Amino acid sequence: MGVFSRIKNSLGLGSSSMEDYDDEYADDYVEIDTTKDIGKRSKIVVKSFVVGDFNDIKDALDALREGYTIALINIKPLKDKDIIELKRTVNKIKKTCDAIDGDIAGVSEDWIVVTPSFAHIYRSKETEEVKE
Amino acid sequence: MVSVKDAINILASIHEDTTVPKNVRSKIEISITSLQDTNGKSTAIKIDQVIQQLDELSDDPNLEPHTRTQIWNAVSTLESRS
Numbered sequence: 001m002g003v004f005s006r007i008k009n010s011l012g013l014g015s016s017s018m019e020d021y022d023d024e025y026a027d028d029y030v031e032i033d034t035t036k037d038i039g040k041r042s043k044i045v046v047k048s049f050v051v052g053d054f055n056d057i058k059d060a061l062d063a064l065r066e067g068y069t070i071a072l073i074n075i076k077p078l079k080d081k082d083i084i085e086l087k088r089t090v091n092k093i094k095k096t097c098d099a100i101d102g103d104i105a106g107v108s109e110d111w112i113v114v115t116p117s118f119a120h121i122y123r124s125k126e127t128e129e130v131k132e
Numbered sequence: 133m134v135s136v137k138d139a140i141n142i143l144a145s146i147h148e149d150t151t152v153p154k155n156v157r158s159k160i161e162i163s164i165t166s167l168q169d170t171n172g173k174s175t176a177i178k179i180d181q182v183i184q185q186l187d188e189l190s191d192d193p194n195l196e197p198h199t200r201t202q203i204w205n206a207v208s209t210l211e212s213r214s
Contacts, residue, residue: 061184065177099180
């Protein structure tokens with residue numbers, strides 16, 4: 001028996017010490033599979049959308065109507081392109097938001113948050129009311 | 133006071149019109165079905181969804197001008213309801 005083995009045994013960490021425990025204690029843990037995909041099991045989805053055109057908003061609105069998606073919408077590309085089209089788009093988002101009884105707020109110059117009815121947006125100084 | 137039934141009647145008249153392209157009629161049928169569907173989504177969500185479908189449909193270049201006007205009428209009716 002080597003020096004390390006003797007030290008381990010004296011500290012109670014040797015191989016023989018594990019045999020002293022019952023089998024029920026040895027198997028009493030569950031290994032979590034960290035590679036498992038839980039995407040479909042989670043009910044609420046937070047999803048970002050980039051709007052460069054009026055038609056791009058369709059995906060976001062469809063997702064919102066399903067009722068499980070909190071949408072983060074980046075309006076910067078459309079804002080840089082056409083401000084009239086942006087107003088039309090925001091108006092459309094607001095109408096859908098009213099229909100789903102949700103909440104809408106601008107969190108910066110370029111981002112809008114839209115939530116379904118189960119959530120509301122906390123308003124601070126940084127959060128703005130979205131105007132058409 | 134206009135109702136969803138009025139909009140369904142307008143859409144039904146478009147659906148029965150044989151001069152309207154087949155793809156348009158099939159989409160109109162889907163819109164009518166989703167408006168008549170009593171299960172699941174609330175009326176406001178259904179109306180919002182159908183307005184979006186009809187809005188896209190009205191951009192179809194194969195539509196006759198009078199059909200496009202009828203679709204806009206249906207949209208108008210649904211918007212006043214929502």
